[in-house]
Amino acid sequence: MGTPEEAERVVRDLCDAFAxxxxxxxxxxxxxxxxxxxxxxxxxxxxxxxxxFIDGFFAMCDSxxxxxxxxAVWNNVVLTERIDTFTxxxxxxxxxxxxxxxxxxxxxxxxxxxxxxxxxxxxWSGES
Amino acid sequence: MGTPEEAERVVRDLCDAFAxxxxxxxxxxxxxxxxxxxxxxxxxxxxxxxxxFIDGFFAMCDSxxxxxxxxAVWNNVVLTERIDTFTxxxxxxxxxxxxxxxxxxxxxxxxxxxxxxxxxxxxWSGES
Numbered sequence: 185m186g187t188p189e190e191a192e193r194v195v196r197d198l199c200d201a202f203a204x205x206x207x208x209x210x211x212x213x214x215x216x217x218x219x220x221x222x223x224x225x226x227x228x229x230x231x232x233x234x235x236x237f238i239d240g241f242f243a244m245c246d247s248x249x250x251x252x253x254x255x256a257v258w259n260n261v262v263l264t265e266r267i268d269t270f271t272x273x274x275x276x277x278x279x280x281x282x283x284x285x286x287x288x289x290x291x292x293x294x295x296x297x298x299x300x301x302x303x304x305x306x307x308w309s310g311e312s
Numbered sequence: 313m314g315t316p317e318e319a320e321r322v323v324r325d326l327c328d329a330f331a332x333x334x335x336x337x338x339x340x341x342x343x344x345x346x347x348x349x350x351x352x353x354x355x356x357x358x359x360x361x362x363x364x365f366i367d368g369f370f371a372m373c374d375s376x377x378x379x380x381x382x383x384a385v386w387n388n389v390v391l392t393e394r395i396d397t398f399t400x401x402x403x404x405x406x407x408x409x410x411x412x413x414x415x416x417x418x419x420x421x422x423x424x425x426x427x428x429x430x431x432x433x434x435x436w437s438g439e440s
Contacts, residue, residue: 224428256384256391263384263391282410282426298410298426300352
C-alpha cells in the first residue's frame with residue numbers, strides 16, 4: 185500500500201488533468217475495476233464505462249476545472265471538498281462538490297462525488 | 313489550536329449526539345458564530361438559527377442516526393463521508409452524505425453538508 189502522500193498526489197493530479205478536456209488522458213489514473221459514482225446518478229462500473237461517462241460529459245461542456253478547497257487523507261482514502269466549474273458557452277457554473285477517492289496500487293479504485301443534482305441542472309441551463 | 317485528534321472527537325461526538333433527538337443537547341458543540349450550511353439550501357448563520365433548524369428537522373422525523381463511513385482530518389478541518397438515516401413512521405431512509413466541519417476552540421465554527429436534495433425528498437415521501 186502506498187503512503188498517504190502518494191494517495192493525495194494521485195487525486196490532485198487527476199483533478200488538475202480535467203483541465204485537458206481529454207477523457208483518455210485520465211485513463212492512467214484509474215484501476216480497471218474502478219467504480220465511479222456520481223451519487224445522484226447510477227454508478228459507472230469499470231474503467232471503460234467511467235472513461236466513456238467522462239467523455240460524454242466533456243462533450244456537453246467547453247471546459248471543466250476542479251479547485252480543491254479542502255483535502256484530507258486517512259490511509260488510502262482521500263476526502264475532498266471542491267468547486268468544479270463548468271463552462272458552456274456564456275455560462276460559467278461553479279458547482280460545490282465533495283468527493284471520496286479510494287486508492288489501490290497508486291491508482292483510483294473508487295470515486296464517489298456528492299452534489300445536488302438540481303443545482304447542476306439549474307446552473308447548466310444558465311439560471312442563477 | 314487543538315489537535316487533529318480533538319477535532320475528530322468533536323465531530324464524532326456531535327454525530328453520535330444526533331441519536332438523542334434533542335436539538336438543545338447539540339448546542340455545546342457549536343461556536344456562537346457557526347455557519348451550518350446544507351448546500352442545497354440557504355445557510356443557517358449563528359448558533360440560534362442552526363439549533364432552530366435542527367429542531368425543526370427533528371420535528372419532522374422520529375429519529376435520525378449518523379453513521380460515519382470515512383473520516384479524515386487536516387489541521388482543524390474534518391471531512392466525513394456518512395450515511396444519515398431518517399425514520400418517519402414506516403419509512404427508513406438512508407441518505408448518502410459528505411460533510412466538512414471546521415473546528416475552532418474545540419467547537420464547530422462551520423459545517424457544510426453535501427447531498428442530493430431530490431434524493432431526500434423522494435426518500436421522505438416513501439418512494440424507493
